[in-house]
Amino acid sequence: MDMKFGVMTLGTIALLALSSVALAQTPPARTGFQMDIRTGYSVPMGKLRKDADLSDNFGGQVPIMLDIGGKVIPELFIGGYLGLALGGAGGRLKEQCPNCSAAGFHIGAELQYHILPAGKVNPWIGYGIGIESGAVGDGSKSVAWGGFQFARLMGGADFRISRVFGVGPFVDLAMGSYSTENIDTGTVSSKTDIAESAVHSWLTFGVRFVFFP
Numbered sequence: 154m155d156m157k158f159g160v161m162t163l164g165t166i167a168l169l170a171l172s173s174v175a176l177a178q179t180p181p182a183r184t185g186f187q188m189d190i191r192t193g194y195s196v197p198m199g200k201l202r203k204d205a206d207l208s209d210n211f212g213g214q215v216p217i218m219l220d221i222g223g224k225v226i227p228e229l230f231i232g233g234y235l236g237l238a239l240g241g242a243g244g245r246l247k248e249q250c251p252n253c254s255a256a257g258f259h260i261g262a263e264l265q266y267h268i269l270p271a272g273k274v275n276p277w278i279g280y281g282i283g284i285e286s287g288a289v290g291d292g293s294k295s296v297a298w299g300g301f302q303f304a305r306l307m308g309g310a311d312f313r314i315s316r317v318f319g320v321g322p323f324v325d326l327a328m329g330s331y332s333t334e335n336i337d338t339g340t341v342s343s344k345t346d347i348a349e350s351a352v353h354s355w356l357t358f359g360v361r362f363v364f365f366p
Contacts, residue, residue, distance in 0.1 A: 180316040182227035182271035186365055191218040191323060193359015195238055195257075200351030201298065201331060207353040210289055210296075211255050212247065214240030216357060218325075220263065227270035233262050234281055234305070238355075242289050250291055257287045257355070259327065261302060267311075274310055275319075275366065281305030285329050293339045300350070302329035311366050319366030325357040 195214045197207040215238065222232015242253035261283015268276045282304065288297035309323030330352050335344045 179271070179273040180313055180366070183316070183365065184224045184227055186223050187230060187232075187363065188219065188221040188365070189361050189363040191220070191325070191357075191359055191361045192216060193323075193357050195240075195355045195357040197243065197353070198356055199328075199353035201353055202334075202347050203349035203351050206244065209244035210242065210246045211257075211287060212241040212243035214238035214255065214257060214355075216257070216359075218259075220265075222263075224267075224270075228267050230265035230267065230277075230279075231263075232265075233260070234283070235260050246289060250289075253289050253291045255287065255289045257285065259283060259285045259302060259305075261305065263305065263307075265307070272313070274312055274321075276310045277308065279305075279307035281307065281327075285327070287331075290337070295337045297335040297337075298331040298347075299333045299335075300329055300331035302327055304328045309361055311361070311363050313366045317365055319363040321361055321363075323357075323359060323361045325359075326354055327357070328352060328354040 195216050197211045199207055201207045201210055216236050218234060218236040220232055220234050222230055224230050236259040238257040240255045242250055242255055261281050263279055263281030265277050265279035283302045285302045286299040288295055306326045309321055311319040311321045313319045330350045332347055332350055333344060334347055
């Protein structure tokens with residue numbers, strides 16, 4: 154409930170910021186350092202492994218993503234992403250462990266192409282690649298998975314309010330495959346390779362706050 158309230162609050166802040174766009178002059182296109190903070194709501198999709206859905210272990214999550222890098226030309230951003238997502242257990246695991254919480258971690262490199270870098274509204278698309286991990290537990294025992302994130306497809310639109318700040322909606326589809334599983338019972342910890350891995354994804358909708366757009 155608190156996470157949903159936080160997302161709604163950030164959405165309200167974004168709407169208030171967008172209301173000032175009409176009053177602001179369009180800043181010029183620029184190169185150099187750029188970063189953003191993205192948040193919203195992530196939905197689990199696909200398979201954790203061949204015999205289990207991702208949603209059988211993870212519920213929805215609220216992510217905090219950081220993209221940091223620079224524009225080598227006004228249209229092209231090159232950088233990296235770092236993200237932490239928090240939520241609860243999902244599906245069958247939630248029935249077995251109602252007090253369990255869940256977390257995800259993502260890190261990698263990315264490219265973004267900005268379609269109208271000098272526009273008041275600048276649509277953009279992006280692609281990333283990296284590694285990820287996810288864990289579910291209740292403090293005394295946990296299960297964690299790790300693997301390769303082979304595609305992070307992103308897109309959105311920045312409302313360029315000033316030379317130093319912009320805001321806008323985004324959508325993000327992160328696709329990967331877990332290759333390892335680590336089970337910690339509180340007394341014994343064991344790490345194994347997942348023999349029959351499968352593809353899963355996280356679909357995220359949210360708001361992006363960009364600095365030096």
